[in-house]
Amino acid sequence: VPTRELAAQVGEAMVGFGKYLPQRVKVAVVFGGVSINPQMMNLRGGADVLVATPGRLLDLIDHNAVSLAAVSMLVLDEADKLLDMGFGDELGRILSLLPAQRQNLFFSATFPPAIEALAASMLRDPLRVDIQAEPLGKRDIAQRAIEVDASRRTQLLRHLVQTEKWSRVLVFVATKHAAEIVADKLRKCHIEAEPFHGELSQGKRNQVLQDFKAKTVQVVVATDVAARGIDITQLPVVLNYDLPRSAVDYTHRIGRTGRAGESGLAISFVSAGTLAHFRLIEKRQGIVVPREQVAGFEPVGVLLSNPADPHATGGVKGERPSKKDKLRAAAAAARDADTDADTDGP
Template identity: 45%
Template sequence: MSFTKLNLSAPILKAVAEEGYTTPTPVQAQAIPYILEGRDMLAGAQTGTGKTAGFTLPMLELLARNKPAKGPRHVRVLILTPTRELAAQVGESVKTYGKYLPFKSAVIFGGVGMQPQITTLRNGVDILVATPGRLLDHVSQGTVDLRHVEMFVLDEADRMLDMGFIRDIRRVIAILPPKKQNLLFSATYSDEIKKLCESILRNPAVVEVARRNTSSELVRQSVILVDCKRKSALLGKLIADNKWEQVLVFTRTKHQANKLSDYLGKIGISAAAIHGNKSQNARTKALADFKSGAVKILVATDIAARGLDIDQLPHVVNLELPNIAEDYVHRIGRTGRAGNAGEAVSLVCVDEYDYLKGIEKLINRKLERSIIEGFEPDPSIKAEPIQQGRGGRGGGGGRGNAPRSKPQGEKPQGGRREPQKRENRTHHGESRRGR
C-alpha cells in the first residue's frame, strides 16, 4: 500500500513525499482510515513505529475537510504528551506535514517562560501540542480556550501514568467538550490504561502493531556480565574497539549520567548527559549535537530520554538495567526504528540479576550472555541492594536486588521533594517531567 491509497489530500501527500516516504508503516496503514472515519481509537504501538505521523496526517486531513466559518482561530486539536522533548518533536511533525496547509500550531511546555506562549495563544492556533502541567497553568490563568476542541490525542499514555499525570489528564478531559474524537496511544497496557480508555473512548477502533509489552524484533539484544565498578571502563572499550559513532546510554540516576559523561570525556570520547536537572536549552543542545555527530555518546535517564526521536540510531547501551522491566522495552525502542535494525547491549552486574530475570520474563525470551576478556566478573562478589537515591556508586551505579519500585534518581525540578504517591501530585511546581 502507498500513501496515495489512504485518501489524503494533495498538500499532505506532497509534504509526505518530500520527506522521502512512499509506504505507510503498519500503524499508519491501520490507524489512518479509522481516524478519517471520525472514530475514537486505542493504538498499541512501540516507539519508532511511525505512530506520530499515524495521527498527524489524518488529523491535518480532517481539519482541511472541515474548515470552520471565518473568524478568530480556536484550538481545534489538542495533543497531550508526557515530556518536553516529545512535545517539541510532535510539533515539528505537525509543521512538516502541514506546511502546505493554512493551519497554525503551537507547542507549550514548562521550563521556559510563559509570556511568549501566551502571545502565541492569543494570536490564535488551530493545533496545540502541550505537556499537562504547563497546559493547566495556562488554563488556570485563562490564557487558553479549549471549548472548541474537535480532536484530543493522548500520546504515550502509559508513560503519562507512570509519571503521575492521571489526575492532570482527568482535569484536562473535564475541560474539553464532551463531543470530540479521542485518540489514545500507548506502548504498553495496564489496568490504569484500561480504566482510562473506558472513561474517555467511545466504541474505539483498536490498532495493535506489536505484541503487548514486547521488545522490538529488529533489535539485537545481548547482555555482557561485568562487575559494577568496571562498567564505565568496559563501555569505553566497547566504543573504541567497535568504532561506535552514535550510542545512547541509559543510567538509572542523574548522578550516574553526569559521572559517565565526564568519564568518557576524560578518555577522549565526546559525550553529553541529559536528565531532569538540565535546563531545556541544555537538553535541546545535547540532543542536537548528538544527532549532528558533534557528540558521539548521549547519556540519559529514563525520564529525560522518553520521546527522543533519533533516526537510524544504531546502538543503545544499558549501563544500568532499569528496575521497572517495562522501561527496558522503552529504552531499546530508541533503536530498531522504522524498519531499521539496531543493537541493544546491557552491562549487567551481580546486583542486577533479579532485574534481568524480570525483563526476560516480560519480553518472553532469554537474552544472550557473554563475558569480555579482561573484564570477567569476580565470582566472590555478592549481590547488594541497589541504591535508588541520588548517589548510586561504582562504575555501574547501584548494587543489588532492590524491590522493584519506581527509581528515585530523578528528583523534581525546582528542588521540591517528590510525593511518594504519584496520585497526590498536583500541577503546581515542577514535580512532573512534562513541565
C-alpha cells in the same frame, strides 16, 4: 504528551502533515522548562492544533492564554507514560475544563489497569485498534548481554567506546545523578559525553540532542526521559548501563536504534545482582540473550548462569562458591568500588 522532546517531535510531524491540507493549519507547541511569554504570544489568535505537556498547558490556562471551551478532539499520546510520570491530577483538571461533547483518542504502548480505568471513565462505546509491534527478534537489532561487576561498568563502557569505535552511543542509567557522574567520568577520559535528564534546562537538552545528531557528542548518558519521543537517525548503539524497570521500557529503550530499516546494536550490562531481573525481561520479551564477558572485565564473586538452562539458579552446579569464597569476593568488590569511586566508576 508526557515529555518536552515528544511535544516538539509531534509538533514537527503535525506541521509536516498540514502542508498537504487545502487550508493553512496553525500548530502551537508548548512545554515547560522555557519562558512562557513567547508561548503566550504565539497563542494570540488561537491555534488549530495545540501540542502540550500537562503542566505547561495548565500554566497557560491559569494565565488566561488558552481556553479549552472549543476543543473538539483530545488526544492522549503515550497515555501510559503520562500516568507513570505522575500526571494523573493534571489530566483530571484538564479533562474537567473540556467540553462534554468531543472525540477522545488514546495512544498507548501498553494498557495497564490505570489506563483501562481512565479509558472507561472517558470513552463511550470506543473502537479499539491494536497494531501489533514487530517482535524485537525480527527487527535488525543485535542484542548482547555482558556480564560485569556493577563497580566496573564505567570502566567497561569506556573500554567498549574506545575499542569498538562507536561513532555514537545512547547510554541509559537509572538516575539523574548517575547520568551526571558517568558522563563526567567519560569526559575525563577524553570522550565527548553529555548527560541528559529532566533537571537540565530545556535549552541544554535541546543543545545535547542537536550536538548528538550532529555527531559532535559521542555519548549521551540519559535517564528514561530519552526512551520515548527521541528519534536519532542512524543511531548505531544503545546501551543499558542500568537495566530498565520493565520489559516495556526495555523495548522503548532499545527501539532508539535499528529504526527506519537500519541495523542497530543493543547492549545490556548484567551483574550478579541484576541477573534475575534480566531473566524476567527476557521471559516477557520471549527472547534469550546469550551472556558474554569482556577480557579484563570478567565478574568476580558469584558465577552467572547460562540463560539457556531452564534449571539455572544463579550459580554453576558443582562450582558454586563457598560461604568463605563469597565473603572474600564481597570484600574484593568493596575494595574495587572504593577504588573505582576515585577513578573510573560511580
